[in-house]
Amino acid sequence: MYQVKTYNAIAQAGLDTFTTNYQLNQSDQPDAYLIRSVDLHQQTLPKSLKVIARAGAGVNNVPLTAATENGTAVFNTPGSNANAVKELVIALLVIASRNLMAAANYSAEHTEADVSQRTEHDKTKFNGTELLGKTLAVIGLGHVGSLVANAALNLGMNVIGYDPYLSADAAWNIAKQVQRASSIEMAVKHADYVTVHVPKNEDTLNLLGTPELAAMQPNVQLFNYSRGGIVDNAAVLDAITTGQVAHYYTDFGEPRLANQTAVTVTPHIGGSTIEAEVNGATQAAQTIMTYLETGNVQAAINLPNLTVPFNAAYRFTVMHQNVPNMVSQITQKLAAANLNIATMANAAKHETAYTIIDVDDLDHDSSQQLIDALNQIPAVYRVRLLIHH
Ligand SMILES: NC(=O)c1ccc[n+]([C@@H]2O[C@H](COP(=O)([O-])OP(=O)(O)OC[C@H]3O[C@@H](n4cnc5c(N)ncnc54)[C@H](O)[C@@H]3O)[C@@H](O)[C@H]2O)c1
Numbered sequence: 001m002y003q004v005k006t007y008n009a010i011a012q013a014g015l016d017t018f019t020t021n022y023q024l025n026q027s028d029q030p031d032a033y034l035i036r037s038v039d040l041h042q043q044t045l046p047k048s049l050k051v052i053a054r055a056g057a058g059v060n061n062v063p064l065t066a067a068t069e070n071g072t073a074v075f076n077t078p079g080s081n082a083n084a085v086k087e088l089v090i091a092l093l094v095i096a097s098r099n100l101m102a103a104a105n106y107s108a109e110h111t112e113a114d115v116s117q118r119t120e121h122d123k124t125k126f127n128g129t130e131l132l133g134k135t136l137a138v139i140g141l142g143h144v145g146s147l148v149a150n151a152a153l154n155l156g157m158n159v160i161g162y163d164p165y166l167s168a169d170a171a172w173n174i175a176k177q178v179q180r181a182s183s184i185e186m187a188v189k190h191a192d193y194v195t196v197h198v199p200k201n202e203d204t205l206n207l208l209g210t211p212e213l214a215a216m217q218p219n220v221q222l223f224n225y226s227r228g229g230i231v232d233n234a235a236v237l238d239a240i241t242t243g244q245v246a247h248y249y250t251d252f253g254e255p256r257l258a259n260q261t262a263v264t265v266t267p268h269i270g271g272s273t274i275e276a277e278v279n280g281a282t283q284a285a286q287t288i289m290t291y292l293e294t295g296n297v298q299a300a301i302n303l304p305n306l307t308v309p310f311n312a313a314y315r316f317t318v319m320h321q322n323v324p325n326m327v328s329q330i331t332q333k334l335a336a337a338n339l340n341i342a343t344m345a346n347a348a349k350h351e352t353a354y355t356i357i358d359v360d361d362l363d364h365d366s367s368q369q370l371i372d373a374l375n376q377i378p379a380v381y382r383v384r385l386l387i388h389h
């Protein structure tokens with residue numbers, strides 16, 4: 001029986017996909033965590049933990065180095081909530097262009113009987129502009145950014161994108177009319193609206209700060225539905241004072257953003273739709289089951305892709321540092337145990353590597369000895385033995 005610990009509100013439809021081999025929140029020695037935004041940086045990961053699946057895109061709440069050193073694979077659920085964020089950003093573009101917040105507040109405040117005449121007089125205060133023909137800059141063209149860019153094109157906007165790390169696969173998702181900029185400054189130079197959709201990491205902290213804001217046109221409308229810290233909030237508040245930024249919309253509040261008329265903060269709801277939550281939880285549950293039962297890896301954050309059909313009776317998986325001589329040390333231990341390798345595969349990603357070894361015959365009594373021997377190889381993070389059912 002595999003043990004899964006969940007954090008945050010995980011959609012029941014996703015939890016329901018776990019087979020009867022899985023128990024939820026029953027053990028303090030979990031094999032898997034299924035999480036959303038819980039901050040795991042504050043925790044020591046249990047040695048039993050083989051996999052963390054983050055239902056959602058961002059993994060900045062997961063201590064990736066500590067997870068790797070613990071032999072814990074980390075996955076997210078790419079694209080599971082991208083449409084939800086896209087729809088919210090498009091809604092905010094319309095809200096921004098038509099002064100909808102102020103207009104709705106006006107109607108809430110004026111409820112007197114003769115309001116209709118007053119309305120006809122006052123409504124010019126809420127004149128807006130149209131998105132048609134305006135320019136949107138999209139920083140980051142992954143799952144969310146590409147959908148936002150394409151949807152904005154369909155609204156008749158000019159769209160200019162910036163993403164120096166765009167994968168060849170992701171590029172297929174972007175309409176050819178989306179112009180590509182070679183720097184953030186070039187992307188935002190002529191933009192009426194700027195939206196940022198990048199992961200939070202050490203390279204993207206304050207990605208949009210004073211210099212980038214200065215490169216924008218006066219009166220720009222800025223959206224941050226990525227993470228707090230990617231946009232420098234202090235710089236934005238200064239830019240609001242000078243009129244450089246007309247309004248800032250973000251999903252990530254902090255005290256200094258509260259009660260600012262030119263700032264709208266939503267409570268981290270970008271991915272909060274029924275559909276996105278079901279997608280994320282279902283994808284995460286599937287990822288956990290695949291990894292625990294087969295050891296196969298597809299699109300992990302801290303492991304290379306490695307998928308080998310599990311046809312043999314037994315499978316060893318070894319997560320280890322990406323250093324020379326690992327494969328030969330591993331095979332020597334198997335040879336010393338008199339084991340014949342049916343299939344073997346190895347792949348590396350940055351500093352971490354992963355090896356799958358399938359064998360048909362295994363003496364159960366000596367298997368723990370072999371696992372111990374493999375674990376003793378310096379640079380090995382975790383060894384698992386899987387049995388084909
Ligand atoms: N508000 C929410 O609830 C919510 C929901 C989903 C995602 N997010 C956030 O949005 C981020 C993006 O989500 P996604 O699904 O599109 O992820 P993604 O991985 O599909 O796309 C991210 C893109 O950013 C690009 N990128 C990385 N560094 C960059 C840089 N310095 N400059 C420009 N581009 C850069 C990458 O090349 C990639 O194409 C997530 O990491 C998460 O933090 C927030």
Ligand SMILES: O=C(O)CC[C@@H](O)C(=O)O
Binds near residue numbers: 055056057268270271
């Ligand atoms: O769990 C959530 O609602 C947040 C999702 C979002 O921040 C993400 O990174 O995908």
